[in-house]
Amino acid sequence: MTLDEKIGQMTLFTTDWGSTGPTIREGYQDDIRQGRCGALFNSHTTAFTRQLQEIAVKESRLHIPLIFGYDVIHGYKTIFPMPLAESCSWDLAAIENSASVAADEASAAGLHWTYAPMVDISREPRWGRVMEGAGEDTYLGSLIARARVRGFQGENFDHADKIIACIKHYAGYGAPIAGKDYNTVDMSERVFRDTYLPPYKAGVEAGAMSVMTSFNEYDGIPATANKFLLQTVLRNELGFKGFVVTDYTGINEMVNHGYARDLSHAGELAVNAGVDMDMQGAVFEQYLKNSVEGARVTEKTIDASVRRILEAKFALGLFKDPYRYCNAEREKTVIFSAANLEAARDMARKSIVLLKNEKSTLPLPKKMHSIALVGPLADAKSQMLGAWSGAGDGESCISVKEALTERAAKNGFKLNYVKGCEIEGDVTKGFTNAVMAARNSDVVIAVVGESKEMSGEASARSDLSLPGVQEQMIKELVATGTPVIVVLMNGRPLTIPWIAEHARAILEAWWLGTEAGPAIGDVLFGDYNPSAKLTMTFPRSMGQIPIYYNYKNTGRPYDPNSKWTSKYLDGPNAPLYPFGYGMSYSTFKYDSMQIARTEFSMKDSLLISVKVTNTSEKEGEEIVQLYVRDLVGSVTRPVKELKGFEKIKLPSGQQKIVNFKLTAKDLAFYTADMKFEAEPGKFWIMIGPDSEHLQKREVNLIK
Template sequence: MTRPHYAPAIAPQPTALPFELSPIRYRELTAQVESLLERMTLEEKIGQMTQFTSNRDTTGPSVGSDIEQDIRAGRVGSVFNAFDADFTRELQQLAVDNSRLGIPLLFGYDIIHGFRTIFPIPLGQAASWNLDGIERAAHIAATEGAAAGVHWSFTPMLDISRDPRWGRVMEGPGEDPWLASQIATAQVRGLQGHDPEATDTLAACAKHFAGYGAVEAGREYNTVDMSQWRLRSVYLPPFKAALDAGCATVMTAFNSLNGLPATADPLLFERILRDEWQFQGFVVTDYTAIMELERHGVADGARQAAKKAVNAGVDMDMQDGYYLDELGGLVESGEVAEARIDQAVRRILLVKAALGLLEDPYRYSDRERERTSILTDAHRQAARELARESMVLLKNDEQVLPLSKDISTLAVIGPLGNTQEVIGSWHADGDAEQAISLMTGLRNRLGDGVELLQAEGASNEIGSTDTSGIDEAVRLAEQADAVILALGERQEYADEAASRADIRLPGMQLELARRVIEAVGDKPVATVLFNGRPLELTDLEAIAPAMLEAWWPGSEAGNAVADVLFGDYNPSGKLTMTFPRSVGQVPLYYNHFNTGRPKGVDPKYASQYLDIPNTPLYPFGFGLSYTEFEYSRLDLDRPSISGEQALSIRVTLTNSGERRGTEVAQLYLRDLTASVVRPVRELKDFQRVTLEPGESRTLTFWITRDQLAFLDAELAMRVQPGRFEVQIGSSSEAGQTAEFVLEE
């Protein structure tokens, strides 16, 4: 029988409870919620579905008269951008002591890659391929945020991103749905822990549901149009993984999806999220997204916008106040059922109850815990470790890196050499003044015995044509034994509302690099890149002997970069987004389809460019090391599998270089013949392996029948017999290969 187009892509699991609550605990909390719900008026219920921002200005937090009045009246259920133990206690007291039922507020905040201790941007964290490290970073963020009175973090951002023009790629895990799913699980577990009532946990929020990473032209807030097959195969799996890990909440996306704004799409929320996945947490909009239904052109005024959003399954309205103003009248007219209101409020109250707020509203607002739990030495050390692991060595001709420890003069040239603006956007309560600049990190590493020369040379401002500082930068570079070029973007250039049509180095940085490299001759020159997206580096790659992708490394940026540059840490990061040769290639991603006329079959009539190769500058999974790794003796334990048999795959990994190093061994599969077109390869597993010089280790991977499943043309998950190719290597474009057969 042919399934309807909305058939589940992933078989429904048992009820997806927030925080992985046990059935017993869920029943206890539900009884608590129902008792409260029975006593609530319609206005109080709608208040729980309303979220407003707190009033915070440059002089510090304060409670404004408008929000104070609403909180006292029970017309606010959640406040965002509220943190600080004393401030959140003040807000909470307004609700608990003044509203009729004393229902506590839920405080939310964008804690994306750290609260005060800032870790690398999420795209950088993903490049570490260290799931334990990513989970630890999320737990530290939760510990600090909770100590400052926050209950709920608007993260993880799980939008699959294949277009680096989109500024928010910095906030997500990259281009691969399988790896993004593993990262989603790690982040949710790090934030929420295993006991939501512990005071070092936060409720997580998977965003943006759904398809936001596929905005046309890479332009923020733009349209998305894709097949149900692509949506369910590529863009939804990370969200499903997050919910399976107990993620408490989901946030809507700004974009329209196949002609309907996501915030008013019943397919996403009622059909997929609730019916198929059985999600029991609540859905919150992104900032003013209900109001924006009018601008999309699908709602004629606030009343219709509120009606469409709530009936689509959106439980909480962030900031625009449309629910507060309109839901009462909509219920009275019968356009919205009060049962739908009750359903939303149950979900919201369940999260509050699970966090222990109904029993102790002030449990997170603890000044002493705030004083002792934020920006600790241990947290900074964890940030430094993950920053080092996130960095990707893109090029290292003639072993320029690591730099010699015997140099006496080092020149640091470029606009990002002596700035503390290295923590990236979406840095919560992070303070750039508490971050370690590259110059400071180098001074910490080298001491006073090495002279550091520094010049900005050129601006990294978009549109700048100023070359007046290049001559001085060249002069200083000529005086040094070695040169570090610190280049990249400004933090605000990789952020929300920060799309770029031209993703080359901004300003005259390329000219600065060219002049310096030409002037110093054979002296070592290492380029360190600080940025939040894959850049178009083709021209720089042609002249730069060594390039280290550092992303925005966070609070310990300078120390971590210095560790890598001088060999105290051997880089092991691998890209999770493809770097294009030209922006004209994007969207560009490794797990693309083949075509009927792939390149190499016919010299002219092929899917190819006339002016550049199809291949990227740096592929997904790519990253060099200061040592060399070799793969050999790929061996399958049998030529075919059937039924529930698993295939054992063994490969030998050898560190053939002279330094201890960590390699990320990646396993890819290709379905050679199927009922629908399949990707040329798909990541299915990986192992991070640390080897001493000369050491070899046999790695074992397992392939099960479930890993061979795919979504067919009828949107059903299928496993079909046939031939498969396995590839294990150092990137998506390298490695040992072998074939096996899946039998009936």
């Protein structure tokens, strides 16, 4: 390979997507012919990818196949719930299957590589990209990272039905100051290692074949040129063997950071730090050859990067058959298959969190006289898919109105639909008809929330209340006296204290994807008993942000009876809804928490159990959660940390003993001398239905 051809393998460009489908400029086609481009993204459908692959294989000197990437974040065509919603299911098998279905469809459309999963832990709901992740908890986030990598990649690529996963954004991208996307991140190495690093580690251990660098800096150095992140930690400590790609123009942006003098310097910093592929910036293409000829980058460094990229292409089987992912017949049969749609509906139901259910308003009786359906999201098909829905088509989605119209015809109730207002803006003229519909109905279902454009990349919000006049409309609906059920559709936790107090019932439905309407209908009418629990804390007010369950205690912990403690003068410390919270149509009682012994050694395991009883008349599922607290450490420790959970199904009146096992490894952290180990001492072991309502026992860990 010539140096130009090697650099070409390290170059990733995007194609364009016009109103009539995918297009590519002639200049890009020439790049492929000349070997100046080794990968493309935003190219999909078997016809288009085959067209481009033929240029690479038939018209370039070395005939090296292209790799095609795409943002397959929560589905390809059959769109599943956004990742934050999926995480609320706490169902690792279902989450893995969601990624597997996405890979199945994407691979059928000629794709080899997805820019997912995003494994950034985030405690910052103002940040729009929380919708792409698994929430605020490191333990759960790590398990989900592993599940999603396994789902995308499977065991191997033998059947051309799996795609390469890309864990992103490495590293610390989920902690931007003030919640603004692309903003500076400032954290200690201890916080990085204890809180933010584990999900990346889990993704690497699961076999992820690529890693994407983040836009932010870490310890004053942009991640795209950070040798500590890319070499010390990723390569040497975690043992990552795959290739590293930048985010979109990440190399170029180091000039704006004030870290690189110019683009040539930026490229040298990136490649010498461990970046293998330049996404869209064209820095490697334009400047890297001169850097090698000027001895500022060694050809050995280039060779190592190219080898990693070619190894990925070999693993995909592209050298044996460059068109193995271009199967038009498979594309027709796999996409929107009945099995995929059913999986999407099941995942959507599992992701809906019941936040309130006063007077057992839900589930609704099958036989009703009339229902008022109001709100700007009740019949917004394109919004159901949510942000980062890629190749998803809003017209393929089933809205809440469509789903309830079908139920009305079957069950014999009248559906009074009124939009009422827009998502944004101050127009209230639709309130009159909405109020009239409420007065003439047995119950109101108000479907409100954010537009999909309000979350995702570059979508930070400084005010997390319902946008526009939606809350004002709900106040008028509540004033009619008709019970109001609020269905929220949003990409992040919102501040909804008034709604939480006055609505009769609240469903957090997030963005559920293609089968959103039927899934919501299933929960509203009791065909599915909700079991999801929050993976991000819901604040009462903006002033509480950032708010998360595993905070440090401080020297003056909260005391409601003392001013001189850590608290607000004008509001409570407690969140509106805590991490791990979610209701069911069933009720569960926790009792008889037992620990096998009160003292155990570093070499032992500790057995913990609790009896859970379904005290209701409905079969239901419960997510039993285990937390620990290290009471004294060489550095201060959080007030609680999730260390285990089990999702159980119990028939009415039945009980189950739920067992957990802890070892010293589960209690390890980065100590004062930065060793990852457990320290002897006292611990609280806590079990309950969420992070606030817990039973506890004390144990002693000895050497």
